[in-house]
Amino acid sequence: MKHTSLFMTPSLPSMTSSAKKNSHFDKLSWREQSVKLTFSRRKTMALHVKPELIEVRAPYRTPIKLAQTFVNEHDHWIRQKLFDIEQRQLQKPDLLNARHIPFMGFNVALHVEVADKNQWQLVEQGLHCQLVNKNQYLLTTLADFYKQQAQFWLDKKTRELVIKFNLQHRYTGLKLRKTKTKWGHCSSEGVIQYNWLIMMAPEPVIDYLVAHEVAHLVHMNHSAQFWQLVEEFNPTYKAQRNWLNENGHRLTIE
Numbered sequence: 423m424k425h426t427s428l429f430m431t432p433s434l435p436s437m438t439s440s441a442k443k444n445s446h447f448d449k450l451s452w453r454e455q456s457v458k459l460t461f462s463r464r465k466t467m468a469l470h471v472k473p474e475l476i477e478v479r480a481p482y483r484t485p486i487k488l489a490q491t492f493v494n495e496h497d498h499w500i501r502q503k504l505f506d507i508e509q510r511q512l513q514k515p516d517l518l519n520a521r522h523i524p525f526m527g528f529n530v531a532l533h534v535e536v537a538d539k540n541q542w543q544l545v546e547q548g549l550h551c552q553l554v555n556k557n558q559y560l561l562t563t564l565a566d567f568y569k570q571q572a573q574f575w576l577d578k579k580t581r582e583l584v585i586k587f588n589l590q591h592r593y594t595g596l597k598l599r600k601t602k603t604k605w606g607h608c609s610s611e612g613v614i615q616y617n618w619l620i621m622m623a624p625e626p627v628i629d630y631l632v633a634h635e636v637a638h639l640v641h642m643n644h645s646a647q648f649w650q651l652v653e654e655f656n657p658t659y660k661a662q663r664n665w666l667n668e669n670g671h672r673l674t675i676e
Contacts, residue, residue, distance in 0.1 A: 449486050452476055452493050452500055459489055467492050471503040473511065510671040517675060518560060523549065524673075525571070527624035534560065542567050565600075565675050572598055572618035579632045580614060583655060584639070592639040605666065606631050608638035622673040623666065630662035 450457035458477040467484065469492075470477040478489050493500070515524070522529040531548030540559045543550045549567060553559045577596050584593045594612035600619060607615040614635045620628055633655035641648035652659050 450478060450490050450493055452497070457493055459486070469493070469496055469500065471500060471507070473507050476500060513672055514674050514676060515672065517564060518557065523564065524622045525549075525568075526575070526621060526628065527626075561675050568621045568675070569598060569618045572616065572621045575621065575628070576616050576618075576632065579629065580636060583632055583636045587636075587655070589636065589639050593636075605670070606635040608635045608642070610642060612639060614639075619673045619675065623669075626658065627662045627665050630656050630659045630666070633659060634663075 444461055450459050455476065458475060460477060460479045461482050461484065462479060464479065464481050467478060467480045467489065470479065476493075478493060480489050480492075517523065520532055523532050524530075530544075533548055533550045534556055535550070535552055536556075537552030537554065539552070540554055540563050541552050542563055544567070551560065551563050553563060576598070580593070580596060584590055592612050593614070595614075597613060597615040598618045599615055601617050605617045605620055609615070616631065616635070620631055623631075630652075633652050637648055637651040637655060640651055656662070
């Protein structure tokens with residue numbers, strides 16, 4: 423989700439009846455498109471742009487007119503963000519018609535043939551998928567492939583790093599989940615969760631993600647000490663982090 427906080431709100435009048443509800447869809451607009459207005463206990467107004475939604479988040483008591491002015495003044499910014507989102511959508515892989523799929527930095531040849539049950543096999547020549555119906559089952563079969571690979575490789579890489587830096591007492595397990603906004607998460611109980619779509623990234627990027635989450639076993643924040651530890655785990659992490667920020671939208675199965 424692309425967003426920014428653009429300015430501090432000035433002193434505001436008493437809360438109006440229209441501002442008592444948390445959200446409005448009929449008060450603001452941008453180029454004839456409805457803009458969601460959400461009130462909360464915050465000090466700034468901010469614009470959030472997603473493919474299906476433009477939203478203004480504002481402090482309680484913000485006048486509707488002021489919020490609309492805020493939208494109008496950032497017309498160019500909104501257009502640019504929507505253009506960026508559109509371009510990212512166009513860069514997503516068309517896996518139903520793909521001849522190769524990305525896997526840990528390799529372009530793996532994809533071979534599909536009709537069969538009486540759905541299954542896959544990774545061999546030297548590529549990934550062979552036997553499917554009852556390609557259009558109906560290819561994406562779910564590819565998802566199963568990436569999940570199983572993630573279970574093996576992410577578990578292996580995480581355990582190796584944990585053991586190398588003597589963090590076994592802090593690490594309690596691994597989970598896989600497909601999430602929209604996060605590539606990984608480390609709980610206070612020591613459970614590390616990964617988005618299995620990371621297996622579509624080059625292996626050095628995967629290694630960075632593992633280093634990032636393992637570092638959270640020590641620092642449950644993004645302090646300077648945290649990033650120093652990430653660098654100790656993975657000296658090239660900055661380049662890999664940049665790659666993920668710039669290309670993460672390409673790692674998807676849709």
